[in-house]
Amino acid sequence: MEIMKILVVDDERSINSYLQRKLTRLGYTVFTAEDGVEALKQAFTHLPDIILLDVNLPKLSGIEVLKTLRADERTKSTPILILSARAQGKDIKAGLKAGANRYLCKPVSFANILREIRAYAEISSDPPDH
């Protein structure tokens, strides 16, 4: 089986590097981005299997990034997990409406993030249906 590629997007560098370190050690290939524009660039370059996405991002918000990715043929069905400090009901609704597969409210433990990644990894490793 091919190595899973994961894109981690968060404007907080310490969070990015922590997740990158932990996931790399578990055998995933990890790319990171600290703003919305960089996130799109990384997503289209590497076509990751899963994306962890923050909402509060400089240059382009997470919701905008999400919409752009869903509009593109290559990334329209990529599992995208939002990881945000915005925990209001309307924020969650907006995220899911824009096409996120899951909406995780900070703070969240690494174990929980890993459980979500594994759940979607199983789905995306199924044969593609298009």
Added chain:
Amino acid sequence: MEDTRISRDEQQRHRLQEYIFELEEVQDQVEELGIAHEQLKRSQVFLDTVLSCITHGLCLVRNRTFVWVNRMFTDILGWEPDELMGQSTEIIYPDIIDYEKMGEVVYGNLKQKGLIIHEYDFLHKHGHRVPCLITGRALDKNKPSKGYVFSITDFTERRRAQEALQKAYDKLEELNAELLSTNEHLHREIEERKAVEKKLHDYRDRLEGLVKERTAALMMVNAQLRQEITERQRGAEALREGERFLSSVFASIQDGLSILDLDYQIVQVNPTMEKWYAHARPLVGKKCYQAYQGREHPCNPCPARHAMATGAPHSEIVLKRGPRQEVVGWLEVHAYPRLDKATGKMTGVIKYIRDITQRQRAEEALAKSLRELRQTLEGTVMALANTVEMRDPYTAGHQRRVAQLACALAQEMGFSPDQLEGIRVMGFLHDIGKIGIPGEILTKPQQLTELEGSLLKTHPQIGYAILKDLEFPWPVAQAILQHHERLDGSGYPSGLSEREIISEAKILAVADVVEAMASFRPYRPAVGIDQGLEEISRNRGTLYDPEVVDVCLRVFTEKGFKFD
């Protein structure tokens, strides 16, 4: 208002997220440390086990000083671990020159190649040399200051057991193989000759004209055959040469040599063995226990059996027996396993037997002449003792009784038999100095005047002067000089104090006083033993040694001592 609250909530969630991740990171590190610690502990236990089982001597040396040694290392060289750790390695070399020379070899090689393998005879604690194989390398190649690890293996047994005899056997086996191959060669040639002859036979019947050819061919084969025969003779000669070599080795050894197979059957013996066991000849073909010990079953213990069981050389002292199985002496038997050169398997045992009967006899003779010397000494002592008693009939028997009591005291105090002998001689001679005192003083029935008394008191010095040049194995003259000294310094002639008086003199002093009071004196009747014992008890620790006094009381009251 609501926006502010939301943003504060967001900020808190952000910060919390960072805390959580930091915390998780710390947790990971703690976990990894735990695993690393566990591994370290495991490898330490493993290392300890390995180091205690290992049969090589190991040491860690820093600046040519022992930092650590294992049990085997100290066993090989005879030291205790405590004695070596912290010591300079010079201690295992015979002298400073060897120490420095080995230092150059070892550390020069270590610097160049990072590893040394070297043979060297190290110095054992007891002074002999132990042939060793030493290997070593730096603990950390990049930091020589961390020290070097050396491993030593004891080569003594290996060297001694194999060298001489193995060499002789190798030679014989080589020649054997040579002859065998020559024989095979010859055999082949005979077959070939037969084939050629058959061919010639056919030719003769059918082709008369080929007679000449046949003759030529036959001659050629015959020539080859002759050549092969010559070669075979040469091979046989070489074998005989080998056997002569071996038998001359055998014959030249004055100790017995006996080679056994794994069934204890004697395969070969040397002339020395034939001579020792002439009654059991022929030895070859018999079992060793039958030929040498006249037994039906293998002996126990048996060095050959031990060597076969362990594969290692083994030595023992056994009885040498004559024709009627009577004991005629003692033998030192060394058994070495004999190994097949090619397979390394044991094929039997080489017994190397040394007759130590002469040595044992010599030791006995020595002991006998020592006994005789002692008797002569005894006679001399008695003669001396009698001389003084001839002049002083009143104290006749005094010296003998003092000797008897002093011996009893010394024995009770745990003196060795040899020391007891010394005490006896001292008792017998303690008043020898009275030879130099005028007879009138010795036999005067009244109390002595001051002048007479001081004259009498010179007898220890006179005794000392008489005896000081005689070479007794005990301090006889000194004990006699001191037998009137007292612990508190009130004695004579030198007024010595407790620590200056030898213990033999302390015993003599007590025995002398007790005996004197028990006996009649020209100037007074016998006082009695009880008064004698009271005298020493009263002055216990001031005049007389307290231990001797205690022993004396015990000897009289508990052991029932009586003067003869």
